[in-house]
Amino acid sequence: MPRLEKPNGRGTKRPKLDWKFVQRFCSIQKVLFPSWTSQSVLMFGTLLAVTLTEQLIIYQVGVLPSHFYNVLADKDYSGFRSLVGTAMVLILLNSTLKSLDQYICNQMYVNWRQTLTESLHTAYFQGRVYYTLNVLREDIDNPDQRISQDAERLCKQMSTMASRLIVSPFTLAYYTYHCFYSTGWIGPVSIFCYFVIGTIANKILMGPIVSTLFEQEKLEGDFRFKHMQIRVNAESAAFYRAGKVEHMRTNRRLQALLETQKSLINKELLLYIGVNTFDYLGGFLSYIIIAIPIFTGIYDGLTPGELSALISKNAFVCIYLINGFTQLIDLSTTLSDVAGYTHRIGQLREVMDDILRKQCDYDPASGESYDFDSDFNVHGGPVDTAFILDHLSYKSPYSDELLVEDLSLKINQGTNLLVVGNTGTGKTSLLRVLNRLWEAHSGFVQMTTCFGPRGTLFLPQKPYLTDGTLREQVIYPLKDIYPESGSVDDDRIIQFLELAGVSNLLKRTGGLDERVDWNWYDVLSPGEMQRLCFARLFYLQPKYAVLDEATSALTEEAEAQLYRTCKQLGMTLVSLGHRSSLEKYHDVQLKLCGGGQWELTKLKGERRSHTSSESSL
Incomplete structure (x- = not known):
């Protein structure tokens, strides 16, 4: 992606009553x-x-x-x-x-x-x-x-x-x-x-x-x-x-x-x-x-x-x-x-x-134009591979320095990937590229599953809580896309709230469908927000869960409980984190070393450097 620079005042054309105004006014x-x-x-x-x-x-x-x-x-x-x-x-x-x-x-x-x-x-x-x-x-x-x-x-x-x-x-x-x-x-x-x-x-x-x-x-x-x-x-x-x-x-x-x-x-x-x-x-x-x-x-x-x-x-x-x-x-x-x-x-x-014109550019991975919204699907079929990365290199839109260079691998079902590295080496940036928020510098990345339940879901580093009831928080974003999902099974939601350790929210909010007059971010602690996002993940039950330091505000004991629940629900995990305690829940570790370098290691196995050929996980 080309670097986006903010134009200075001298290079910016000042708006006035001219032909450009007439064109814009007519378009409105x-x-x-x-x-x-x-x-x-x-x-x-x-x-x-x-x-x-x-x-x-x-x-x-x-x-x-x-x-x-x-x-x-x-x-x-x-x-x-x-x-x-x-x-x-x-x-x-x-x-x-x-x-x-x-x-x-x-x-x-x-x-x-x-x-x-x-x-x-x-x-x-x-x-x-x-x-x-x-x-x-x-x-x-x-x-x-x-x-x-x-x-x-x-x-x-x-x-x-x-x-x-x-x-x-x-x-x-x-x-x-x-x-x-x-x-x-x-x-x-x-x-x-x-x-x-x-x-x-x-x-x-x-x-x-x-x-x-x-x-x-x-x-x-x-x-x-x-x-x-x-x-x-x-x-x-x-x-x-x-x-x-x-x-x-x-x-x-x-x-x-x-x-x-x-x-x-x-x-x-x-x-x-x-x-x-x-x-x-x-x-x-x-x-x-x-x-x-x-x-x-x-x-x-x-x-x-x-x-x-x-x-x-x-x-x-x-x-x-x-x-x-x-x-x-x-x-x-x-x-x-x-x-x-x-x-x-x-x-x-x-x-x-x-x-929008740039987002609809030709996608070499699929051979057709890419539609960002079309990925979301609640009826995705069984797919054994979540992502295919082919000689992928990427960098920040604000820098010319490559974060990762020539990374090739497949993320398959049943093989859990842990991504580690120092701050600034491009861990969260990798997820942005996987989710098509950022474009690759070279090579390409393909998400072969649908986006949503029975496909792939992302839990961002900063928990996102929308406005609405407790039910709407748990099933988000389904209700806004599929209104019929409002008639969901209350027992399932309550069960997942208990598994995530936030069943006390039922009492604090007055029930699943009671409107609250406070801001969720002001009332919940960082740990409670992360737990509520896991309750959302349990409810949606994707085949692949991509977690960006999703347990950073929780204890290792709480982290262990949530990860075990994800595996019991049949999810394949792609996790970003710094804790060594995460290794026991993953099979392969991708270490980002900075300067474009990376190392791929089978946990309790042999290590491969960034010069290796395509790896299948």
């Missing part, structure tokens, strides 16, 4: 609007109908004052009463439509967030993408924040813009026509020129804001991650009395975040000045446009009442047209946010697609 829209019959399209169409109707009502409300001028000037009492009744009906309709507009936008926000987040989840949890993103790739920050927060904020901002954007072409065309009818060509031309100048000015002012917002969101994620790190490792930090150190380092991340936020606020100040200036100038521009035909004598034949009504009507048309353009300019602040979130989510999707 394809996710939100997958087909013409999708729920998003139907809601969008409904919103368009509601907003158009709302604009028609607004126009009628807007021209009402001109009618009031007429009836009041003529002292028409019956006409006045009729106008008041009409005004009340129109206001009620307008209020209802405006509320319905907001309701549909909120529904679209929830629907968009669900669609976009589930799409990101699909790619994130496919194969080993989540592992590669969080462990191996350093060119993308805080994928968890991009999925959980940035996606939500993007959908929220788009929903607030939706109703104004979709109705803008119709309202601008409608009021441009009325403005031209009332003021001649000078009115629409003046307003359009005003909008063009405002758009150019805001484009210039928005440029630096997008990249600063992108950086702010990165630092937000770093700051949140630091607090999560302290929460997860609070006890370990407390044993070191590291409160002052962590306080200093957390404040350092906070200061970096706040400095970027201050920079963003300073850059937004100019944008706000520009937006507010154009808002107020718009009001004066409408009176200038109305004044031109009045001072040129076009309306000299009208009575004062008729002139007042005409001025009122023309003022509303011009002001509303200017307001339509002003709203688009006002959206520039929201657009800068949308651009920042679009770049972050778009970049995440591109990196995940890149990882």
Whole structure:
């Protein structure tokens, strides 16, 4: 696997409002609007109908004052009463439509967030993408924040813009026509020129804001991650009395975040000045446009009442047209946010697609493309060999130095393998290569069994406990893949909890299916967590169990009991460990010597060095 290096700041292209933004934004829209019959399209169409109707009502409300001028000037009492009744009906309709507009936008926000987040989840949890993103790739920050927060904020901002954007072409065309009818060509031309100048000015002012917002969101994620790190490792930090150190380092991340936020606020100040200036100038521009035909004598034949009504009507048309353009300019602040979130989510999707393409590369061992998820199988047939290693060499993704060179062997059923060696010689790395988390530097490795019950299962060095009930801990990961396995035999689970030495958890949790409101990592000791993982292993009963120092927190007596149970259940063991007491449970020992060297020894037998030919265990 090639070494993955984190790009420096000078080599990283700063996100901005450019063609890349348009491409990423359009790719996200394809996710939100997958087909013409999708729920998003139907809601969008409904919103368009509601907003158009709302604009028609607004126009009628807007021209009402001109009618009031007429009836009041003529002292028409019956006409006045009729106008008041009409005004009340129109206001009620307008209020209802405006509320319905907001309701549909909120529904679209929830629907968009669900669609976009589930799409990101699909790619994130496919194969080993989540592992590669969080462990191996350093060119993308805080994928968890991009999925959980940035996606939500993007959908929220788009929903607030939706109703104004979709109705803008119709309202601008409608009021441009009325403005031209009332003021001649000078009115629409003046307003359009005003909008063009405002758009150019805001484009210039928005440029630096997008990249600063992108950086702010990165630092937000770093700051949140630091607090999560302290929460997860609070006890370990407390044993070191590291409160002052962590306080200093957390404040350092906070200061970096706040400095970027201050920079963003300073850059937004100019944008706000520009937006507010154009808002107020718009009001004066409408009176200038109305004044031109009045001072040129076009309306000299009208009575004062008729002139007042005409001025009122023309003022509303011009002001509303200017307001339509002003709203688009006002959206520039929201657009800068949308651009920042679009770049972050778009970049995440591109990196995940890149990882997926590389994971589906041709596998020389099987002669076909490798699918990481397809290995999991609860109905695997009998297989006499678990792994075949052919001249395997591997190294860390972060180093060019080989950990193991030219290792060839077969791991067969019934022959238990113990892997030993000093720290840093590549023991856990070997398991990563076996499980296809890391790619081999040369040669290849093939897992000939299925992954799961009746196949091969791995117990990692750090026990993993998911959220959920005690039953869900024991049968993990079956329930998430095969829902029907929820109706499992309680007696078997209780038996395996007793064999693992953690039957007391039944009393502490209140039963197999009782939800707990505490974190498993906070409540269980390291030894109890390892025992619970063995109860999981006993329940799943694979043919091959790969254990990475899975008993390091237990006594030798407890270790002996667990290993004997594994053998009684018919498992072939591949163990990593430092204790000499493990030798009695294994038949062959692979010692990793560092520098690519290794030694293969039959326990109580002869030794073979790394220069040997393929070994069958």
